[in-house]
Every structure is written in C-alpha cells, then in structure tokens.
Amino acid sequence: xxxxxxxxxxxxxxxxxxxxxxxxxxxxxxxxxxxxxxxxxxxxxxxxxxxxxxxxxxxxxxxxxxxxxxxxxxxxxxxxxxxxxxxxxxxxxxxxxxxxxxxxxxxxxxxxxxxxxxxxxxxxxxxxxxxxxxxxxxxxxxxxxxxxxxxxxxxxxxxxxxxxxxxxxxxxxxxxxxxxxxxxxxxxxxxxxxxxxxxxxxxxxxxxxxxxxxxxxxxxxxxxxxxxxxxxxxxxxxxxxxxxxxxxxxxxxxxxxxxxxxxxxxxxxxxxxxxxxxxxx
Amino acid sequence: xxxxxxxxxxxxxxxxxxxxxxxxxxxxxxxxxxxxxxxxxxxxxxxxxxxxxxxxxxxxxxxxxxxxxxxxxxxxxxxxxxxxxxxxxxxxxxxxxxxxxxxxxxxxxxxxxxxxxxxxxxxxxxxxxxxxxxxxxxxxxxxxxxxxxxxxxxxxxxxxxxxxxxxxxxxxxxxxxxxxxxxxxxxxxxxxxxxxxxxxxxxxxxxxxxxxxxxxxxxxxxxxxxxxxxxxxxxxxxxxxxxxxxxxxxxxxxxxxxxxxxxxxxxxxxxxxxxxxxxxxxxxxxxxxxxxxxxxxxxxxxxxxxxxxxxxxxxxxxxxxxxxxxxxxxxxxxxxxxxxxxxxxxxxxxxxxxxxxxxxxxxxxxxxxxxxxxxxxxxxxxxxxxxxxxxxxxxxxxxxxxxxxxxxxxxxxxxxxxxxxxxx
Numbered sequence: 001x002x003x004x005x006x007x008x009x010x011x012x013x014x015x016x017x018x019x020x021x022x023x024x025x026x027x028x029x030x031x032x033x034x035x036x037x038x039x040x041x042x043x044x045x046x047x048x049x050x051x052x053x054x055x056x057x058x059x060x061x062x063x064x065x066x067x068x069x070x071x072x073x074x075x076x077x078x079x080x081x082x083x084x085x086x087x088x089x090x091x092x093x094x095x096x097x098x099x100x101x102x103x104x105x106x107x108x109x110x111x112x113x114x115x116x117x118x119x120x121x122x123x124x125x126x127x128x129x130x131x132x133x134x135x136x137x138x139x140x141x142x143x144x145x146x147x148x149x150x151x152x153x154x155x156x157x158x159x160x161x162x163x164x165x166x167x168x169x170x171x172x173x174x175x176x177x178x179x180x181x182x183x184x185x186x187x188x189x190x191x192x193x194x195x196x197x198x199x200x201x202x203x204x205x206x207x208x209x210x211x212x213x214x215x216x217x218x219x220x221x222x223x224x225x226x227x228x229x230x231x232x233x234x235x236x237x238x239x240x241x242x243x244x245x246x247x248x249x250x251x252x253x254x255x256x257x258x259x260x261x262x263x264x265x266x267x268x269x270x271x272x273x274x275x276x277x278x279x280x281x
Numbered sequence: 282x283x284x285x286x287x288x289x290x291x292x293x294x295x296x297x298x299x300x301x302x303x304x305x306x307x308x309x310x311x312x313x314x315x316x317x318x319x320x321x322x323x324x325x326x327x328x329x330x331x332x333x334x335x336x337x338x339x340x341x342x343x344x345x346x347x348x349x350x351x352x353x354x355x356x357x358x359x360x361x362x363x364x365x366x367x368x369x370x371x372x373x374x375x376x377x378x379x380x381x382x383x384x385x386x387x388x389x390x391x392x393x394x395x396x397x398x399x400x401x402x403x404x405x406x407x408x409x410x411x412x413x414x415x416x417x418x419x420x421x422x423x424x425x426x427x428x429x430x431x432x433x434x435x436x437x438x439x440x441x442x443x444x445x446x447x448x449x450x451x452x453x454x455x456x457x458x459x460x461x462x463x464x465x466x467x468x469x470x471x472x473x474x475x476x477x478x479x480x481x482x483x484x485x486x487x488x489x490x491x492x493x494x495x496x497x498x499x500x501x502x503x504x505x506x507x508x509x510x511x512x513x514x515x516x517x518x519x520x521x522x523x524x525x526x527x528x529x530x531x532x533x534x535x536x537x538x539x540x541x542x543x544x545x546x547x548x549x550x551x552x553x554x555x556x557x558x559x560x561x562x563x564x565x566x567x568x569x570x571x572x573x574x575x576x577x578x579x580x581x582x583x584x585x586x587x588x589x590x591x592x593x594x595x596x597x598x599x600x601x602x603x604x605x606x607x608x609x610x611x612x613x614x615x616x617x618x619x620x621x622x623x624x625x626x627x628x629x630x631x632x633x634x635x636x637x638x639x640x641x642x643x644x645x646x647x648x649x650x651x652x653x654x655x656x657x658x659x660x661x662x663x664x665x666x667x668x669x670x671x672x673x674x675x676x677x678x679x680x681x682x683x684x685x686x687x688x689x690x691x692x693x694x695x696x697x698x699x700x701x702x703x704x705x
Contacts, residue, residue, distance in 0.1 A: 111401045
C-alpha cells in the first residue's frame, strides 16, 4: 500500500520554492523577533531609545556644516538641515535593512544550525524592526518640519505624500533583496562582507543623501545617479515630503522595476542557499 | 504504535574536507558546468567512508551513506554510535537544518528538534520572554504557549527567576527552562540530541520521565541520540547503531547496546595501557591471564565455572617493602562491581621473591556480559606501585547454575545474580 506523506525532504530545490503558508505559520516568531530586536538593542544603555534620534540628528548637523555651510551647496527652498535630515533618515532605513540582512546567515549560524524555521523570517524581522526605528525617526523629521514651518519656511508636502509608504516599501524590498543576495553569497565566499561595509559608504554619495540632483545635472554627472534606484528613492521621498526635488517618470518606473526584481532574485538565491548553507559557512 | 510516521530512504550526506578557499570556486564552477550540460555532479561519484582516524586520499567524505529506516508512530528510537559516526548529521537532516546530498525523507506531522538547549535564548530577555521566543522558534504559536505557560514554568522549576534576564541564569537553569519549553511542544516527532547531560540528577530523571510520557501517552515519536546507555535503555524501544555513516545494526535496545559496547571495546587481551610507569626499581605486573577450573586459558566463561586470575610479576627492586595486590572488576560501562585487596581481605603480602599471584573467583553472581579487570600493585596507604587499567577482559557467556536450560539474565535484565534458595 502506498502511504501518503505530508512532507518530503529531498536534496533538490525547486527554482521557485517560496512557501508562503509556512512563513505565515511562523508569524508569531516574526513578531517576537521584531520585538526582541527593538527592545534589546539599547538595554543597559543610559539614553536607551534616544539613540534612535541622536544618530540621524548628529549626522545631519555634520552634513549641514560640511556640505551647506562650508561647501555652500544650495538646497533651494528647503532649509539645509531639513534637507539633510530627510535624506539621512530615508538612507538610514535602506542602509540598516541592507547591512542588517547581509549577514543573516553568518550572524545566525548558531541558531540556524540547531533548529529549523523558515529562514526568511530572520531578514524579514530585520526589515520590520528597522521600520519601527524608521517610524520614530520620521517622527523627529516631522517635529523639525513643524518647527521650520512655524518660523516661516515655505515648505509644503506635495500632493503625492500619500505615496510615501510605497516609496518606503520599495526601499525595504531593495534593501532586503540585496541583503539576501549578499548574505547567501557570504556563506561561501566571505569576500563580500568586506565589500558591503565600505560599499554602502560609497553608495551614499551617489544616492543624493546630502546632494541635490541639480548638482549632478550642472556637473554633467547624471549617469552616476540615474541608474541607482536609491538615488531616485531619496529624491522621490524628499519630493513627496518636502515638495522639492527632480522626479521623472523614468525614475519612478525604474525604481519600481528594480526593487521588485532585486527582491525576487534575492528570494530565489536565499531559498537556494538556506538548505545547505550550514555546511559551508 | 502503528503506522509508519517517518521514512528515511537512502539518505547520504557528503562533506568536503579541508578549508574553503580558491580551490572551492573551481569545484563549484565544474559542478555548474556539469549541471548545465545535464550531467551528474562529478563529485558525487567520489568520496570515502567517514572513518575519522585514518588518513584518506579523497577530499570528499560521506558523513552518511545510504541510510534507510522507518519509524512507527509512538516509537522511541535511540541512535547510538561513536563520535563522528553521523548521528548528529542525521538528526540535522531530519530537522531540516541541512539538506541531504542524495536520498529522501518522508514524514507525517510536525518535527521539532531539541538539538542543543537554549537555542535562540536571548540573554537580555527575561525567562518568560524567552519561553515565548524559544517556543516560537520551535514552531509553537503564541496561543499555544500562552495556554501552557504555567505548566512550563512549573516544570522548569525556575519560578523565582522567571522575570530575570536569562543572562543571570546558571547553565543548569537554562537547560531546565529550554527543556521545559520543548517538553510542552507536542510535535509528532521530537528529536533530542544529548541535552540531558547538563542538568542535575533530579532534572534528568524528570526529563527522561517526560520523554517516556510523550511517547507512551501522547503517542508521539521520539528520536533520541545519546552516549548515555542507561538513558537509552530506559526510554527507547528500538535502537539503531551508526558506524562510519552507515547503519550497523537495528534492533532491541538491550541487544544493540551490548553489541555497540562490544564494537567499541578496546582490545584488552593484549594490555598495552599502563597507567603508572614508575622507575624500574618498583615491582611491575608484566602479564596476566585467566584460567578456568581445568586450568585452560580462556576469555569466555560459564558462570558455573570459576575464574582464576593469574598475574606474573617482575621485581628487580631493591625495595624490600612488602606490597599487596588489588583487583577491581568492572562491567562494560566501566562501573566497578567488585574489588579485592590481598592485604585487606586476607592480610597477604608479597615481596621480591614473588613471581606469580593468583586469585580464584566464584563467578556465579555475574550475569552474562563482558567484564574486565583493573589491576594494582600497592603498599597499603601509599601511592600505587603499578596500575593496569583494563588489564584483561572476559565474557560470561552462559549462566545456568541450576542446570535448568535457562540462560539467566536474558529476559529480566538484572544487574547480578544472587545465590538463593526457593522453599515451600
């Protein structure tokens, strides 16, 4: 008699093997990981969650000093500090998603080596817990926004401000996808983990974090930013939040397509790796 | 017990030895090239069996090779084997931590593994928070954990510490907490690997009891890996012996444990392991052997017979101290079950004229099994002059003192035979 089996483990992985039902079954774990990440980061620190705010604020202050006060970069109608804060806040979310997921396998090899749960829960939890952080930081951005409005700056969000969550989603997809690709490759070839740490630093300069798009146009350097989806995302977010920035249809479509495809490739590579990475890490 | 819940078919696992470096990328490329052309992975054809101690020529070894077995619902299957026999690899594949190289595993129901305690415990979080986190890692939902929270806390015996961060726990408490979570997990198949080693005796007893409950009352299946033969014998109803990545034998616990222990037995008849090697001037044991009552050299005995231990002593010492002789009789688990000293028991001492010491032992209280002698030469209340750890081994094969045609010890699994008399 042929018995029916509910589950089968085989060496071969299907190319597309994303088991959404399984991930859903582990949703409590996802929530707990997010909670763990949020509450344990600043345990035994005096300032606690204030660190969430200190980092972007100080970075923005320095950027404003260097780029705007010293280098005299013009940020148009927007006060330079607000310009930088908006850029830094969005960039930080992408950066944290990318660096947080890029060492998924390496960082969690102990737990992955002992017990099975859908591996994608780990990077997903990173993206979500960073979203909490991002929310808090957006809050502080809002506070400064109010402050500048109250002292008479003419800034207002564009009518497209409602699309901001979509921009954030694109960023999450991009960071997650890229992070998963890198984390999968790091399991065998550690070289990439070195690349990530300084690559992210370099990428920031061509992602319009502290430089307006116009500056690239003037210097005939648009090729350096046009194919970088993160540049579009930051410019877009500044446009929808603060009402100033260069937005093109190409940029929007390019960003959407690249985010979705990077995430897709990321899931494919991640799924292929998760089965046996423990043997090579 | 009934239907088959887990079926392992021809599972093999290949590992690459040495370090990963530039060499591995060329192998990877070659592998991809073969797959692209629709050919078989070239590296699957090579590889050697996984014998840890011998130097091999291949870069690839088979940690597991063609493992096939079935487990029925409610069965407690013990897996034993030497270090590196593939036990943990097998459990890792079963718990989906890593995939097999070839073969397949089919199962019905939820598998949960308890490979190492405290997996995923976050030191900064409290005991209670960790119960939730650990439970979720093992596959429980929040509602499930909530409904069992009180039981888990009671079972762990860590009530006082439950709101303290786990980093303040002792290692034993961590084990308790982790095992408590897993014990209430209620998977269909529970995989347990050597976790009981850390807890204290009371907790180990509790844990073993819980595992028995899980299988007998819950009708759930347990796969248990341990080097603790007593625990294996206690809770398993079937045992598989792994050797060099292959299944050596599969059968009842008592038989398999005996088999396993005799497989791992060091060759004792040629004793080479001398613990003390003092300077030449002391008396030394140079040889020992066993006689039966007919003075035949033997290593297999009938319990009705007597065993005579004969020891040759070399004594070039200038030391005129008299010394005594001591033996310890150990069973296969290295437990000393009997001992005697010539000085203490019979006030018998030896000196430089002694060449041979013999001692005749009534073996009727020994049940069938393997035993070995540990020998000492010593001056009472002083450091031993010579020790032979595992000096000689023998086996009691038959135990039928009353001549009733029944080999004592095969059914009831007693520890020893006591001379006795039945009356009416």
